[in-house]
Amino acid sequence: MSKTHQAERLDAVVVLAAGKGSRMKSDLPKVLHPIGGRPMLHHVLETAVALSPQRIVCVVGHGADRVQASAEACIAAHSATGLRFALQDPPQGTGHAMQCALSVMADGQPEGLCLVLYGDVPLIRAETLRKLLSAAAGAHGFALLTAELADPRGYGRIVRDAQGQILGCVEEKDASADQRNIREVNTGFMVLPKAQMGPMLARLSNDNAQGEYYLTDLVAMAHAQGTPMVGVAVSDFSETLGVNSQSQRADLERRFQALQAEALMAEGVSLADPGRIDVRGQLLCGRDVHVDVGCVFEGRVVLGDGVRIGPHCVLVDVEVQAGARIEAFSHLQKAVVGPQAVVGPYARLRPGTVLGEGSHVGNFTELKATELGAHSKANHLSYLGDATIGAHVNVGAGTITCNYDGANKHRTIIEDGAFIGSDSQLVAPVTVHAGATIGAGTTLTSDAPADQLTLSRSRQTSIARWKRPKKVSH
Numbered sequence: 001m002s003k004t005h006q007a008e009r010l011d012a013v014v015v016l017a018a019g020k021g022s023r024m025k026s027d028l029p030k031v032l033h034p035i036g037g038r039p040m041l042h043h044v045l046e047t048a049v050a051l052s053p054q055r056i057v058c059v060v061g062h063g064a065d066r067v068q069a070s071a072e073a074c075i076a077a078h079s080a081t082g083l084r085f086a087l088q089d090p091p092q093g094t095g096h097a098m099q100c101a102l103s104v105m106a107d108g109q110p111e112g113l114c115l116v117l118y119g120d121v122p123l124i125r126a127e128t129l130r131k132l133l134s135a136a137a138g139a140h141g142f143a144l145l146t147a148e149l150a151d152p153r154g155y156g157r158i159v160r161d162a163q164g165q166i167l168g169c170v171e172e173k174d175a176s177a178d179q180r181n182i183r184e185v186n187t188g189f190m191v192l193p194k195a196q197m198g199p200m201l202a203r204l205s206n207d208n209a210q211g212e213y214y215l216t217d218l219v220a221m222a223h224a225q226g227t228p229m230v231g232v233a234v235s236d237f238s239e240t241l242g243v244n245s246q247s248q249r250a251d252l253e254r255r256f257q258a259l260q261a262e263a264l265m266a267e268g269v270s271l272a273d274p275g276r277i278d279v280r281g282q283l284l285c286g287r288d289v290h291v292d293v294g295c296v297f298e299g300r301v302v303l304g305d306g307v308r309i310g311p312h313c314v315l316v317d318v319e320v321q322a323g324a325r326i327e328a329f330s331h332l333q334k335a336v337v338g339p340q341a342v343v344g345p346y347a348r349l350r351p352g353t354v355l356g357e358g359s360h361v362g363n364f365t366e367l368k369a370t371e372l373g374a375h376s377k378a379n380h381l382s383y384l385g386d387a388t389i390g391a392h393v394n395v396g397a398g399t400i401t402c403n404y405d406g407a408n409k410h411r412t413i414i415e416d417g418a419f420i421g422s423d424s425q426l427v428a429p430v431t432v433h434a435g436a437t438i439g440a441g442t443t444l445t446s447d448a449p450a451d452q453l454t455l456s457r458s459r460q461t462s463i464a465r466w467k468r469p470k471k472v473s474h
């Protein structure tokens with residue numbers, strides 16, 4: 001079956017996201033806990049969008065308002081449509097969740113397929129789900145994603161007859177001792193033909209060990225009425241792992257980061273240790289990029305050819321152009337670092353910083369909304385805020401732009417080739433003209449003319465016969 005044909009037949013993806021997640025011990029609804037910097041639910045919705053269904057139905061319950069707002073934002077960010085919500089309150093099982101979903105998907109194509117996903121199972125891949133959809137379409141029936149586990153505890157077991165036909169799926173709490181020995185389990189992912197789903201869901205009962213309406217009871221119903229039922233073995237079980245606790249979230253976070261690290265290395269990025277990088281967004285790299293240990297990348301980060309990132313740096317929405325180096329322990333946010341520039345160690349670039357080609361920003365230097373021109377240097381202990389600094393400028397250690405008068409921010413302009421002596425304060429608004437030299441320790445309150453030495457400093461004196469006071473003993 002061609003992909004488009006399959007997409008046409010995928011009437012709905014239902015995402016179950018009503019669970020409370022008590023074991024997270026958090027006020028945040030479980031499906032909004034992040035993996036890779038964005039809610040688990042977004043990963044699932046993005047996978048759903050990749051399958052191009054006619055509609056996505058999100059079943060919400062606990063924290064419905066927040067979950068709904070978050071889902072809407074995610075779908076809008078992907079310019080997708082067709083998102084609907086079904087309220088399940090209180091949750092009475094996965095079968096009940098599907099009954100709720102059904103109530104908002106009565107339109108659509110009766111002969112279409114319905115795929116069930118889980119808001120707390122974020123790593124499932126679209127490719128795996130396409131296989132499941134093809135299996136259901138090919139069999140004109142149900143398809144279940146299954147796995148053989150050495151330790152099947154906690155999962156619903158797949159019961160088959162001697163010929164290998166699937167007879168049903170029995171929950172662990174309802175299983176006989178023999179059934180508990182079955183190692184083939186239900187991962188939860190399921191494709192259902194929409195036409196048969198409604199009548200079957202209507203017949204569900206909650207007469208079982210948990211007093212819940214089990215979606216998995218549909219498996220035995222399908223068998224009983226002769227509807228084909230196929231099991232598809234998942235090739236990587238870790239895709240189907242869900243999150244019930246902080247520990248499981250952290251485990252999936254590492255798995256997700258490992259996948260991203262693998263993808264970066266496959267693109268040629270050199271990682272000092274793929275186990276010690278966190279990408280919480282998009283990291284786009286040119287050729288021969290090297291990233292040392294402990295770095296965190298957030299939002300959209302672009303690293304040009306030959307860029308080197310030292311250990312323990314944080315880059316948020318940053319562009320680092322070819323050949324630039326970010327040294328250890330630097331923090332950069334919404335900044336552009338020009339080619340061959342060197343930043344850090346221990347530098348802080350705040351939003352609106354633009355560094356020119358070959359410029360240097362050294363230790364304990366902070367820049368905010370400041371442009372530092374090509375080959376200019378601010379190597380030590382400075383604060384440069386709201387400043388426009390030209391090319392080949394030397395900013396001495398301890399220089400501060402006094403950009404804030406307590407009410408308003410003002411700009412400092414330093415033109416090409418200026419030299420700012422150490423420990424100077426530039427009281428904005430003020431301009432240092434081209435080629436000017438500012439003497440060390442100057443408090444500059446009016447513009448410094450080009451090519452002259454400007455300094456504000458009381459003349460140094462020495463008192464020859466001065467005696468240091470001595471303590472008088474009584």
Ligand code: UD1
Pocket residue numbers: 016017018019020059088090091092093094095096097118119120154155156157169171185186187188213214215216242
């Ligand atoms: C379910 C399956 C089980 C399978 C296992 C895989 C059923 C009856 N059992 O069991 O066969 O091996 O998943 O992990 O389906 N949810 C709702 N509303 C509800 C109940 C659940 O939205 O009323 C959501 C939960 O938030 C969760 C998911 O559905 O995301 C699964 O629910 P859970 O109760 O954890 O199912 P299991 O008991 O693990």
Ligand code: MG
Pocket residue numbers: none
């Ligand atoms: Mg349960």
